[in-house]
Amino acid sequence: MQDARLRLLSVLLLSVASFISVAGAALTVLWLLLYPGYLVAALRSRALYLLLSVLGLVALVMTYSGGDGISYLARMGVLLLLGFTIVRGWSPGEFLDLSVWLFGGKTGFDLGLAIEMTMQGFDEASREWSRVKTALQLKDMQPGFRSIPAIGFLLIHTRLLRARDQSDLLITRGYHEGGSCCPVFRRSKKDIIASFCTILILCIALFPFRDIFILVM
16 A cells, blocks of 8 residues: 555554454455555564464463453454554655654654654664574574573664664754655555445444344344
8 A cells, every 4th residue: 555644544444443343353354465465474474473372372361261362362363463564565754754744844754753763773673683593594503592682682782873873863964853844645546445445344343234234124
């Protein structure tokens, strides 16, 4: 989805639909099939399965305590999948454009710049982690629990150094607050249709078909 505004609207509507009903969660999964490239990339993420395993434990506890753990796991799992898939579609500059469009050139620019720098940090951390794994493989070593503190310290230390460099660069250029940005959004017919489908999914989640038939009868 190219238009960040439609993407934000779709995420909000699908999140509500997935949270309130299993039917909404199932339809959200079908909606994600409209963007198979991002979905496949999300399914390859190990972090997704780690979080799903945590949700599974919570759902198991809920089931043994008399709650509906299966429904919870299905709905929350789809929410995680939705988040991971949407993030895969992010491109540099989108959050800045969206924030300026929503909140103006002062607050929106500051907020968008902070989000862009955060997303860039996550992307760089992911690439650094890949380089760490490659280095360990070259040394015929496997990352384990003993190496987690050292690797974590390395990633955090590197991120802090780069954050300091970025702040020094902004100060050197005289940045104080706000800025000039002309948001540009591109959308296709597929994006418009997909956004309209999210409205239908939310309506189905709020008013199941059986309730509609009862009202008609």
